[in-house]
Amino acid sequence: MTDVPDTAPHEQLLVGLVRLGQALRINSYRNAGPYRLSPLQADILTILRGDQRPRRPSELTHALTSSPPTISDAVKTLTTKGLVERRRDPSDARAVFLTLTPDGHTEADRLARMPAVFGEAMAALSPDDVAAMLRGTSTMIRSLQENQAIPVTKMCLTCELFRPEAHPSSDRPHHCAFLDSPLADLELRLDCSDHHTARARPAAAGDTRGHAHPDG
Numbered sequence: 001m002t003d004v005p006d007t008a009p010h011e012q013l014l015v016g017l018v019r020l021g022q023a024l025r026i027n028s029y030r031n032a033g034p035y036r037l038s039p040l041q042a043d044i045l046t047i048l049r050g051d052q053r054p055r056r057p058s059e060l061t062h063a064l065t066s067s068p069p070t071i072s073d074a075v076k077t078l079t080t081k082g083l084v085e086r087r088r089d090p091s092d093a094r095a096v097f098l099t100l101t102p103d104g105h106t107e108a109d110r111l112a113r114m115p116a117v118f119g120e121a122m123a124a125l126s127p128d129d130v131a132a133m134l135r136g137t138s139t140m141i142r143s144l145q146e147n148q149a150i151p152v153t154k155m156c157l158t159c160e161l162f163r164p165e166a167h168p169s170s171d172r173p174h175h176c177a178f179l180d181s182p183l184a185d186l187e188l189r190l191d192c193s194d195h196h197t198a199r200a201r202p203a204a205a206g207d208t209r210g211h212a213h214p215d216g
């Protein structure tokens with residue numbers, strides 16, 4: 001009998017995650033839609049749709065691990081396409097806020113629909129598989145965030161209102177203090193608009209002197 005080559009499960013999992021990332025990226029290029037969106041432009045619309053309060057450009061830069069000029073160029077293109085609107089911040093004349101236009105909402109809704117090929121792949125998973133994958137990816141993302149390898153996202157595992165294992169003998173063992181409801185692994189959120197996190201200390205007055213405004 002031939003020995004099975006050494007295959008460390010963690011390495012195999014990483015290979016699988018890379019393959020899934022490639023599939024999502026390829027799909028993003030194929031799903032450019034009527035506005036011929038680049039993957040970055042599509043990501044910006046998706047973020048603006050996810051949390052509908054007006055967003056500053058610096059928030060997009062942080063969330064997408066990008067640079068201010070790259071985000072600024074993409075936002076300009078989205079504005080020209082009539083999908084994003086820039087408004088002056090009434091409390092800071094140098095800063096702007098970004099929101100979706102009605103066409104931007106329609107396009108962001110189109111992007112949010114799961115492509116059939118991914119729906120089919122997901123349908124092959126049992127609810128237990130989905131719960132285990134959600135738990136596993138949430139745990140990995142939290143660790144990467146703690147090590148500053150990726151930006152912090154609004155998920156249950158980093159939320160002040162998340163109470164893990166608050167109901168240990170239940171099939172919905174966690175608790176969301178915002179919803180005041182138990183949560184099963186299957187209900188863990190990776191992008192929650194109600195996420196609650198401690199606010200960073202505001203910059204001291206004069207901190208930005210001599211620098212371009214990050215949200216101008």
Ligand code: SF4
Pocket residue numbers: 154155156157159160161162163175176177178179189192193194195196
């Ligand atoms: S508010 Fe949202 S992120 Fe926070 S625990 Fe509840 S569901 Fe999770």
